[in-house]
Amino acid sequence: MEKEILLNLINKYLSNQATAEEEELLLSYYSTLQKNELKWDELEMGDENTARVELYSKVLSEIKARESSSKKVFFMRRWFIAASVTLLLGVSASLFFYLKNDNSFLSTKNKTQPIKNTIAPGGNKALLTLANGSKIILDDAATGELAKQSGVKVAKAANGQLVYTVENTSSNSATSGPIAYNTIETPKGGQYQVDLPDGSKVWLNAGSSLKYPTNFNGNIRSVQLAGEAYFEVAKNAKKPFRVVSNNQVVEVLGTHFNISSYIDDTSVKTTLLEGSVKVLSTKSNRSKLLKPGEQSNISYLNSSLSVQEVNTEEVVAWKNGYFLFVDEDLKSIMSKFARWYNVDVEYAANVDNLRFGGMVSRSRDLAQALKIIEQTGNIKTKIEGRRVIIMP
Incomplete structure (x- = not known):
């Protein structure tokens, strides 16, 4: 897409003048940029961190000017997408759209100097404990089949994620008998993605664990979470999906949501991105139905349950x-x-x-x-x- 056309599209998008087709076009282009992981051109655009922080400060000041919290969330998403697109276009586009000739924005004079004493970021690291007690270090494991359990194949995909496949649905071993549970744990400095036997996808953040059956028999799909995870649950109206974590149970039929239940935090938080979920406080026995953009908060101190609107981009940034x-x-x-x-x-x-x-x-x-x-x-x-x- 030509830069001039894209800039005009972004301008219309932020001023609420874009048609539905134009919005779809911009969002599609934004998704393409994310998938292609385009690189920052430091020679042309200056230091990436400095640019993003200064741009973010301007975006945040605009958001704070909005009175209603719902408008803040909506406006934040619009600016976030527009900022992501424009920053990848180059310095001239960023200056034209955001700073109106403020040439200090992407100055190369403020480049961050390299620091020797540092620590590398985390990566795809996890420990898988099978139902029979055997353990597999997933970051060391080769791509391909890792194990077979009761008619279910466990494999590590080329992109590093863990995938479960029910090999023979006609076999009694995959649908009957005692339920076998696996547990995947990410250490500090680790993350991992799991494709569950029902097709649901789970992204585990650092310092987290997920216990789940090798196959979802019965009327409920139930897993246990400690720490933080993002879920994309496969739809099944006849078999609800439940996530049990500290002080709460979340029940869905099929949707996208994030749960943060670190024990060293002050509460467990569930954030809904689409669809609907039911959140139950197991100590107070109170429950709430969440709408997209809402976050429940259950206090570890007194088990109080509250709901508020949040910026979902902020909540799931770790997964992205x-x-x-x-x-x-x-x-x-x-x-x-x-x-x-x-x-x-x-x-x-x-x-x-x-x-x-x-x-x-x-x-x-x-x-x-x-x-x-x-x-x-x-x-x-x-x-x-x-x-x-x-x-x-």
Whole structure:
């Protein structure tokens, strides 16, 4: 698509003047850019992190100007998509659309200097424990078949994900007898994708585990989650899908949602992207039906259940390969960094009132990720071994 045409399309998209066909065209182009993973041209566009942080600050200021929370979420998504497209077009497009001749935006003078003392990001790492107790380190396992269990083949695909296939549906071994359970665990600094026997897809974040049957017999498809995972559940109106996690049960028929249930957080959060889900607090016995864009919050302290609208792009950013922070407190940010980079965090300063907004690729090393936080001027960071020290 020619740059001038695309810029005009983005302009119409943000001003709500684009037709349904034009919006579909832009979203399709945005998806293409994501799939092709186009590279940042640093010589033409300057330092990537600096550009994204400064652009994000401008986007965030626009969002805060909106009064209604629902409008904020909607407007955020529009700017996020438009920003992603324009940044990949080059400096002239970005300057034209966002900064109106503010030539300081993508200045190459502010390039981040390389930092020697750093830590590599996490990757596809997981441990699979089969029903018979045998263990397979998935990051070391070769592509292909790993095991067979009761008529179900377990294989590692070329892209690294774990795939279950029911080989013979006519066999009693696949549909009867005692239920066998497997468990997949990601360490700190690890993530993994699993295709379950029913066709559902699960992305596990760092420091998480999923226990599930080798085949979904009976009237309920039930799994157990600790940590965080994004689910794309295969539709089956006759067999509900349940996710049991800390203090809650989530039930769906087939939809997309994210659950964060880390025990070191203050609550378990379920965020719905499409369809509907029922969230039940197992301690208070209260339940809520979520609509797309809503997030339930069940407190570990008193089991209270609340629902609010959220920016889903921020919630599932980890699954899409980046961190996205929208006015988030520093300790929450560092908790996410600690899991992904497998580090401990020490605070040599009072940071209780510090909040940040920004985004950074999860493929960046730790020093580069911390540089985003340091650019606010409020704190400094130091890496010692696998420890990060936050200083005033």
